[in-house]
Amino acid sequence: MTDRRAPRALRPGRGAFASALTLALLLVGPAQADEATGTIDRSSARPANTLQSLAELDGKAPSRRQLNIQHWTTAEGARVLFVEARELPMFDLRVTFAAGSSQDGPVPGLATLTNAMLNEGVAGKDVTAIAQGFEGLGADFGNGSYRDMAVASLRSLSAADKREPALKLFADVVGKPSFPQDALKRIKNQLLAGFEYDKQNPGKLAGQTLFAKLYGSHPYAHPSDGTAQSIPGITQAQLRAFHAKAYAAGNAVIALVGDLSRSDAEAIAAQVSAALPKGPALASPAEPTEPKPGATHIDFPSKQTHLMLAELGITRQDPDWPALSLGNQILGGGAFGTRLMSEVREKRGLTYGVYSTFTPMQVRGPFMINLQTRAELSEGTLQLVRDILADYLKNGPTQLELDDAKRELAGSFPLSNASNASIVGQLGAIGFYNLPLTWLEDFMQQSQALTVEQVKAALNKHLAADKLVIVTAGPSVPQKPLPPPTDTPSEQPLGVPEH
The missing domain is CATH 3.30.830.10 (Metalloenzyme, LuxS/M16 peptidase-like)
Incomplete structure (x- = not known):
């Protein structure tokens, strides 16, 4: 957040x-934004009405403003x-x-x-x-x-x-x-x-x-x-x-x-x-202590149950940020095609959307997974999400997933300095978090050089499936078993999430 x-x-x-x-x-990975799109399938035929000026860019590394x-x-x-x-x-x-x-x-x-x-x-x-x-x-x-x-x-x-x-x-x-x-x-x-x-x-x-x-x-x-x-x-x-x-x-x-x-x-x-008033910089907050894992339920009259899972993540200056950013992009940082969206929405129709995010801050910010699901399927959905995270930490991403994430980052990265408004926001963050002036380019270069083993190691260094703090909010109702995974779920996700 x-x-x-x-x-x-x-x-x-x-x-x-x-x-x-x-x-x-x-820069946490372009898929962190709600409006992010999935990976482009370049193997499909190009429509006949595609603009030639855009077609000429296909396969080329996007230019970006220095x-x-x-x-x-x-x-x-x-x-x-x-x-x-x-x-x-x-x-x-x-x-x-x-x-x-x-x-x-x-x-x-x-x-x-x-x-x-x-x-x-x-x-x-x-x-x-x-x-x-x-x-x-x-x-x-x-x-x-x-x-x-x-x-x-x-x-x-x-x-x-x-x-x-x-x-x-x-x-x-x-x-x-x-x-x-x-x-x-x-x-x-x-x-x-x-x-x-x-x-x-x-x-x-x-x-x-x-x-x-x-x-x-x-x-x-x-x-x-x-x-x-x-x-x-x-x-x-x-x-x-x-x-x-x-x-x-x-x-x-x-x-x-x-x-x-x-x-x-x-x-x-x-x-x-x-x-401005005269005075020195204020000290950063102290580092937080590790929380006690466990689940808390808030009883709330609703058709859906909100599920939130979290643990302490990293600071903005952590050198593992590029690896964690790409790793999270594969897990749940984007829209369709992530591990969580594929298993929870696309194969089972359990949610409108499920997302994960690292939020690096002055001191350790949160890693979070957030979704809503039908109340009668909430316990099974929660266990499914936990199992997906545990499996991902155990086995890491595939080479194909990492290659796709790198390509998506490379394609979206030019937007990070495409306008003065975006640049001034980045300069403010670079100065506030005392990052190197070359941080934007460093992030890109380090991300593109990552291996599957490095991403897996960074994820396991900072996350553990048994350390989750979990909060759910929804009605207490009898639970039903989850539908099996399929390419055509019998129950479609609810069209509009509750807010």
Whole structure:
């Protein structure tokens, strides 16, 4: 999970934050994204109406944009990463802070509420005036808070008459928010309404319980949005104190991509950095302790049962990440054609979709398998998923599966730097997780060089079939045996998953 899904009322504006997850989705293996497609069968005949321009690309290695990443540190201690891109007369700015919910301390939701309040008011402007200010300049502001990080982003035209006022407003919003009391009350009410909605969502309840079981007393354990008990008592003074500490320049990474010269980028970074509170980087959370394996059931009236299986995974800097990414892509990281989708949906019709994912974070993030199935088949489906994982760890991927995964990665990888929005998200992650500037190319080269034995060894180093923390949410009903595997399941999966 990346790390938080914002409440509907607090979602960033106009898709500015779609790029926030680009790095996590594309570079864990492109099949991590929900919209990923299966492996292309190039042995089939090409349709007669295929465009010749596309046909000429068949079999060729896809080209990809080479990034010249420049970097420096501002006078206040913010790290800056910059890629010049002159194709369009605009630029993307993304500031990433170690200010996610892992920094909440004893007040769950403090990070989320602080970030949500950034654009609610500055001196002389309320939330409406701020929104109109960005819109009038053709600029787009976005913000979001997750477990590891909080972010603020700006997309603007690069012409000085538009860029300079947009940057001035952005610097005020991020560096000098006023946290108006009326807006604080309104956003608290939105969060509290979201908590009430969550009570009717078995998947949400299962996810919250899973993280609590997986992380115990660790800061990753509590919901990023806080709780119905913690949110009402959060004060303006607490927001200001958290902002002064967590939104400090020394705790920030500034990523810039677009129609800017190096001197332009230096001036922008200096302006943003100077507007932030002064202070050092915050320490990362401590490493979590190994959880106790076991299963927990949440009784919930529903036709389906949510099944979630997890164990601790890796940090973002773990050298096994390329091997685990490809290994997960084969297990359940994509759509059709993965081990889990083939056995659970395609051969038995037990689910609409089943997915697995590693989420590497500042400290060990989760490895998770997630699906929904008919309630009366839930116990058998859970055992089937466990058996598939155990068999995969025991035997590893086949050479054909690995070759297909490599080819899929090679074909999708150019999308990871096809747009300025995707690049700025990657720069932010590279800076935030202190990765090498060559990390994108390194990841690709290391992935393509992997052997079956290396992937199997990495999976078994970090996962064990007997260490799973399992949470299920659904009704307690008599169970039925699973249908046998077949190419034409007698019962088709439900057409629409519950949310």
